[in-house]
Amino acid sequence: MLTVDEIRKDFPILSRKINGKQYAYLDNTTTTHKPLSVIKTMTDFLKKENSSVNRGVYYLSQKATARCEETREKVQRFINAKREEEVVFTKGTTEAINLVATSFGSTLKKGDEVIITEMEHHANIVPWQQVCLSQGAIFKVIPFSDSGMLDQEAFDRLLSHKTKIVAITHCSNVLGTINSIKKMVEKAHKYGAKVLIDGAQAIQHLPIDVQDLDCDFYCFSGHKLYGPTGIGILYGKYELLSMMPPYQTGGDMIDIVTFEKTTFKETPYKFEAGTSAIVEIIGLGATIDYLENIGYETITLLEVPLLEYAMSELKQIEGISIYGSAAKRAGIISFNIDGVHAHDAGTIFDDEGVALRVGHHCAQPIMTHFGIPATIRASIGFYNTKEEIDKFIIGVKKIKEFFK
Numbered sequence: 001m002l003t004v005d006e007i008r009k010d011f012p013i014l015s016r017k018i019n020g021k022q023y024a025y026l027d028n029t030t031t032t033h034k035p036l037s038v039i040k041t042m043t044d045f046l047k048k049e050n051s052s053v054n055r056g057v058y059y060l061s062q063k064a065t066a067r068c069e070e071t072r073e074k075v076q077r078f079i080n081a082k083r084e085e086e087v088v089f090t091k092g093t094t095e096a097i098n099l100v101a102t103s104f105g106s107t108l109k110k111g112d113e114v115i116i117t118e119m120e121h122h123a124n125i126v127p128w129q130q131v132c133l134s135q136g137a138i139f140k141v142i143p144f145s146d147s148g149m150l151d152q153e154a155f156d157r158l159l160s161h162k163t164k165i166v167a168i169t170h171c172s173n174v175l176g177t178i179n180s181i182k183k184m185v186e187k188a189h190k191y192g193a194k195v196l197i198d199g200a201q202a203i204q205h206l207p208i209d210v211q212d213l214d215c216d217f218y219c220f221s222g223h224k225l226y227g228p229t230g231i232g233i234l235y236g237k238y239e240l241l242s243m244m245p246p247y248q249t250g251g252d253m254i255d256i257v258t259f260e261k262t263t264f265k266e267t268p269y270k271f272e273a274g275t276s277a278i279v280e281i282i283g284l285g286a287t288i289d290y291l292e293n294i295g296y297e298t299i300t301l302l303e304v305p306l307l308e309y310a311m312s313e314l315k316q317i318e319g320i321s322i323y324g325s326a327a328k329r330a331g332i333i334s335f336n337i338d339g340v341h342a343h344d345a346g347t348i349f350d351d352e353g354v355a356l357r358v359g360h361h362c363a364q365p366i367m368t369h370f371g372i373p374a375t376i377r378a379s380i381g382f383y384n385t386k387e388e389i390d391k392f393i394i395g396v397k398k399i400k401e402f403f404k
């Protein structure tokens with residue numbers, strides 16, 4: 001198994017000093033750093049092979065096209081999709097969800113129902129709210145308990161034959177909870193409802209098998225998976241993507257255009273209007289190679305002890321409120337220090353060389369649930385160390401002392 005010291009050599013940014021202090025990066029939920037192999041793949045492409053895809057008959061364009069399609073195959077294998085055509089390139093999770101909400105959502109009728117959960121990121125709330133408004137559909141929400149668990153009985157009560165789609169996060173970006181997706185998909189399918197999973201946070205921690213989950217859609221972003229920004233994935237079952245109308249229209253996604261009528265390519269191309277994010281797609285391919293080499297078993301073995309250590313240290317400090325205590329969780333810790341505003345704490349952490357996120361984390365309904373404006377959030381990646389957790393805990397103690 002690779003050690004954390006070996007892994008850290010792949011991420012030179014982790015050894016940076018900021019304001020003369022060694023930098024501890026604990027904001028992996030917002031975005032992750034990229035290994036050298038991904039950076040090199042992207043710069044090599046720009047230096048030696050840069051070209052557009054699909055339209056060119058010349059060597060470099062054919063090569064760029066082949067490399068993008070290679071990434072599609074890698075993603076198919078990585079998430080165990082049945083077919084390559086089930087993998088659509090998007091800008092990120094947000095665009096993938098908007099694509100489904102707009103395209104699949106256009107089939108919703110007045111009185112149909114859409115169910116989401118109280119612990120969603122705004123990216124998995126607002127697109128559904130908007131489509132419900134435009135289609136006259138009804139928007140329903142599964143609540144969660146103070147421990148950060150979805151209320152499964154409430155879900156049972158909300159489900160009916162009117163439910164057309166259920167959109168759930170696999171892992172909460174605030175509470176860390178890993179939801180029982182497979183069970184929820186099974187329940188929704190009994191009513192003929194489709195299920196979209198927001199995998200933005202889960203995929204950096206867990207191996208994903210879309211056939212085993214049997215979800216209808218799964219979305220994630222490259223930049224939260226140690227890969228580039230500007231590229232994300234929408235997985236969709238072939239039968240669904242085939243019947244769904246295009247999301248955006250324009251170049252590359254058409255079959256024949258006349259002024260009377262336009263016909264479209266098949267999935268996935270009909271959903272990929274405009275010039276693709278070629279460098280980022282190729283970078284995502286290198287990211288998958290890198291992660292497959294490390295393996296999710298190693299990722300778990302590196303992350304879980306850090307999470308357990310951080311939680312146990314934090315719990316020993318008086319006057320700390322931690323939000324979310326689900327048994328199945330990822331390395332995401334949201335908390336507040338009594339009497340200290342999260343933003344003030346964030347500034348002191350920054351002075352101490354600890355990078356973490358403060359705010360509502362684009363999940364305002366979670367803040368409303370707990371009656372707070374914001375939280376401090378520390379999030380762990382496989383390249384973090386026990387020393388960095390110690391630095392974070394020292395930071396918490398200093399802040400407490402400062403505001404005494």
Ligand SMILES: Cc1ncc(COP(=O)(O)O)c(C=O)c1O
Pocket residue numbers: 029030091092093094095121123124169171172173198200201221
């Ligand atoms: C659970 C969840 N869903 C969706 C998103 C949106 O991801 P992106 O901004 O990469 O589209 C995020 C980003 O933090 C997230 O945490």
